[in-house]
Amino acid sequence: MRYPKQVAGDQRRRQFEEMYSANCAAILGYALRRTDRSDDAADVVAETFLTAWRRLDDVPGEDGTRLWLYGVARRVLANQRRGERRRSELGDRMRAELSAVHLDREYTGRSKEIATAFRSLSDPDRELLTLVGWEGLDHGQIAAALGCSRNAVRIRLHRARARFASAMNHYSGRPVPTIAHVNGNAGD
């Protein structure tokens, strides 16, 4: 009776290892782009994959894996921002390595205007815009990551883009040239 259990355990570990190695860079990148302190990203990666390990049976396969992980990482980050920081012992070595990294969030010129307008948006708006602009996801993928319908993504993204354009106008006095593409494919 012990043998099949052992096999199941091995299988589970293998599944996790594959998932981890295929997605660790993407989740670390996702976290680093959204945290101010580089070592906070280690906590996001640790919490995200810990959740994935606990809920391994719920993790969708293939392309869905990464989107699912983005969704978890988004919630971990939101908790972090609310001050529910869980500095687990997990990922100490990663934290130590990342603590030497300085994330340069100082922008100049046009980038500064974009950054200012962007920071004035709500968290949900920012998340939508960055899933397109940084992770390069399309509407269907964002829907999978956020757990909502594709149509909802389309509408919310439309509104987020409009708000961003308006913020750009406000902060730079210049319209965002690509606002004409609001109905285009994500990633325009």
Add this chain to the structure above:
Amino acid sequence: MSNSISRLAVISDEQASHLVSAAAHADLAESIMAADYAGRPGRQPARTGWRAMRRRWMIGVPAVAALAAAALVATSLGSPGDKLGPVSIGPAKAQAALVFTRHGHYIDVIVRNPLADPRRYRAEFRAHHLDVTLKLVPASPSIVGTVVYFGGTGTSAIKVITAKERCITGGGGSRCPVGLRVPVNFRGQADLVFGRAARPGERYESTTTATAPGEALHGLTIRGLTVRAAVRLIGQRHVTVPVFHVTSASGLGAIWPASKVPGNWYVYDADPWAPGQVMLWVGRSRVPHQPQPSPGTPVPSPAPASAR
């Protein structure tokens, strides 16, 4: 619109992956699996031992290549352009950073020059219509020129080519991963990391055990010594210990500076850290709380190997 947002993305996934060593990823993945097992009562995951897990992650590839592949490697490494069946299709063979060998429905890729400009590798992969990103990370001496990490999407069709006795891998085996066998119709995206020689003072991002042939502590037995005794012994080789990996009672680890570690603690293992430096795995108890170093842990061979 999203183009404007992307101007703010100061860090790409690829850049992010350069910031964290394979060892740190291994450490995290292993602690996650050890820390919690989905709340299923009454059983523990099949542990292979922290040491074995860590090494497996550092190499990141299963050593499962067929013997035929290993034989082929010997051929392509030994005499480029002088093959019977496989046709070498790499540009300017003598200068090529990579050697591509067409073999039926597969292309074998071997790194010939682990010190070439990364742009060269990318260009050569692109020339073969393969979406493979190759990175080079500083590796401890005995695994320079070997595959230290392999991942990506849709990569299950890719096989790892090993060369027997070329190195002792992080997993403790003697089948050294030296290349990849990629299906001609490969449509996925692969990230491949090879070890390169570290510059003086540069930290290794991938290592095998510090007592493997070719490594700084080859031939020394430090496991079971006190920290004080081990540091003294290691010092005789002009090797220093800048940091310690402390294993707590819960089995989780943390990196401590040398100044914080009591001299009467015990040494469990050693990892190469940078040229002339090692990191010691230590703890308060004589043996680590977590599973013992696995039985497959490599033992130094009696014949001393050269440092390169």
